[in-house]
Amino acid sequence: METRIHKMIKIADIASLLNAVSGMLAIIAAYYQNPTLSALLLVLAVIFDAIDGPLARKFPSTTDEVFGETIDSLADVISFGMAPAIIIFELYQTWLMIIPSILLLCCGILRLSRYNTIITQQTGPTKTFIGLPIPVSSFMLSLLLLSQIESAIIIFVLMTTIALLMISSFEYPKIKSMPIFVLCGILLIPTLVYPVNHQLMNIPSLILIILVIGYLILPFTNIKI
Numbered sequence: 001m002e003t004r005i006h007k008m009i010k011i012a013d014i015a016s017l018l019n020a021v022s023g024m025l026a027i028i029a030a031y032y033q034n035p036t037l038s039a040l041l042l043v044l045a046v047i048f049d050a051i052d053g054p055l056a057r058k059f060p061s062t063t064d065e066v067f068g069e070t071i072d073s074l075a076d077v078i079s080f081g082m083a084p085a086i087i088i089f090e091l092y093q094t095w096l097m098i099i100p101s102i103l104l105l106c107c108g109i110l111r112l113s114r115y116n117t118i119i120t121q122q123t124g125p126t127k128t129f130i131g132l133p134i135p136v137s138s139f140m141l142s143l144l145l146l147s148q149i150e151s152a153i154i155i156f157v158l159m160t161t162i163a164l165l166m167i168s169s170f171e172y173p174k175i176k177s178m179p180i181f182v183l184c185g186i187l188l189i190p191t192l193v194y195p196v197n198h199q200l201m202n203i204p205s206l207i208l209i210i211l212v213i214g215y216l217i218l219p220f221t222n223i224k225i
Contacts, residue, residue, distance in 0.1 A: 008067050012056035016068070016075040019048035023079025023138070030087040036194055038087055039145035042138040043192060045079035049135050069119075073112045080134040081108030084141045088159060091145075092152050100156055103163035108134050111166040129172045132165035132216065140212050146191055147205040148198075161216070170219035184208065 002008055026041035052072060085101040111134050118130065140162060144155060175181070190196045191205040 010056070010068060011059045012052045013068050013071045015048045015052035015055055016071045019045045019052070020075035020078045022048060023075070023083040026079070026083050027086050027090075030090040033091070035091055035145045039142035040192060042079070042083065042142040043188075045083070046135050046139045046142075049076065049079070069116065073116060076112055076134055077109060080138045081105045084137045084159065087141065088155055092155065094152060096152060096156060100159040100163060103160055104137055107163040107166045108137065127174055129174065131168050131170065132162060132172055134166055136212065136215070137162050137166070140209070143191070143205050143209045143212065146194065146197060147202040147209060165216060172215070172218060173224075184211065
């Protein structure tokens with residue numbers, strides 16, 4: 001069995017590590033009360049998480065796949081569990097936020113543990129997720145921050161809901177629709193350029209929030225994507 005790190009690591013693992021680093025830097029930005037930078041770093045973490053799968057398929061590993069899956073899960077815990085949990089408490093510093101913070105971390109760990117258990121028993125690619133995918137936590141929080149939605153109650157309700165949906169048994173589809181990707185990409189570009197998003201009255205980021213909420217409630221509808 002190969003145990004040398006430089007032989008075990010592959011390109012997709014580097015993306016996963018950059019995901020973790022982005023999450024860590026987002027926490028530091030929140031510590032210095034810079035919500036905009038924190039939000040941008042969270043989106044960057046989501047992007048790195050999104051590309052590690054395609055990279056793994058493009059450049060398959062000749063070593064044990066468990067190594068890469070473990071890196072991916074640990075990175076996700078940092079960027080989508082720990083990071084949003086710490087950030088919402090750092091930015092609001094109210095004891096009310098302890099509840100969603102604890103839920104995001106614990107539910108995130110449980111969500112990833114269940115997912116890792118499921119994939120060891122399945123054959124073929126994943127088509128649906130049991131429970132809300134964990135990156136939604138950081139993506140939603142980043143959109144709220146970029147939209148300048150500062151209401152503690154809104155943050156509390158949305159992040160608590162997201163945490164609980166992660167450990168639910170609801171099935172969420174793996175989005176493969178190209179029109180949806182194109183629409184999100186078009187909206188994400190002005191969203192990430194803060195002056196442009198602000199000049200457009202935060203409309204791009206607000207539309208993305210609506211789309212994410214639509215994904216949250218998808219299992220309760222008959223809509224297929």
